Amino acid sequence: MNNRVRELRGKLGWSQAQLGDELGVSRQTVNAIETGKYDPSLPLAFAIARLFGLAIEQVFNPDA
Amino acid sequence: MNPILRRYIADTWMPTLAYFACVIAAAVLSERTGSATLRVLAGMLPLPALAWMAWVELKRLRRRDELRQRIELEAMTIAFAISFGIVAALTFIGLYGRIELPLHLAALVMAASWIGAQLWVRARYHYWWRQEGEDAAEEPRNEVTPP
Structure with missing residues (x-):
């Protein structure tokens, strides 16, 4: 599954640790999501989308 | 002290202490009894403390x-x-x-x-x-x- 988390985080100028703090997860979790090693749980995916003010399908692409 | 280590000790010291107390009690009781059944029961004394330790570890895992x-x-x-x-x-x-x-x-x-x-x-x-x-x-x- 592809995602735009790194791109969206970059636009806000946040570090992985800052995003992790906002989401209540570790920096390593953010890094694993961005590099595609780990697909987040549904609650975390919704939290990420809500944080960026987007719909979940605008952040995560399950077809890729 | 490292906060993660401090939290770990706070979570686990009681079941760990209970486990070691039960191990010592089991060793003493099994030495003092001649009955094979009682020795087996004494040997099983640490099991509840082990279950407590497993429960604490599970609770820690759920917090992560x-x-x-x-x-x-x-x-x-x-x-x-x-x-x-x-x-x-x-x-x-x-x-x-x-x-x-x-x-x-x-x-x-x-x-x-x-x-x-x-x-x-x-x-x-x-x-x-x-x-x-x-x-x-x-x-x-x-x-x-x-x-």
Whole structure:
């Protein structure tokens, strides 16, 4: 599954640790999501989308 | 003291102390009784404390962030599969090979499998022990609010 988390985080100028703090997860979790090693749980995916003010399908692409 | 270590000690000191107290009590009681049944019962004394330790570890796992939970569960699954295979093989070697294998070998195999699986899974997710200090996932999380 592809995602735009790194791109969206970059636009806000946040570090992985800052995003992790906002989401209540570790920096390593953010890094694993961005590099595609780990697909987040549904609650975390919704939290990420809500944080960026987007719909979940605008952040995560399950077809890729 | 490292806050993660402090939290770990706060969570686990009571069941650990209970376990060691039960082990000592079991050793003393089994020495003082002549009945085989009572010795078996004395040998089972540490089991409730072990169950308490397992429950505390489970509660700790549930508090962690989701990647860490995944790492622990993947490592435990892999370690179980490997150690079960090795112990089963050793059991058959012991049965048919007429070789005396000590029981504690199973504990060593399980420990080694768990360590190996932890290294394997942590390498996959680039999540090493030294990074755990950065892991703020030990405490319960607040509701996520958009900026």
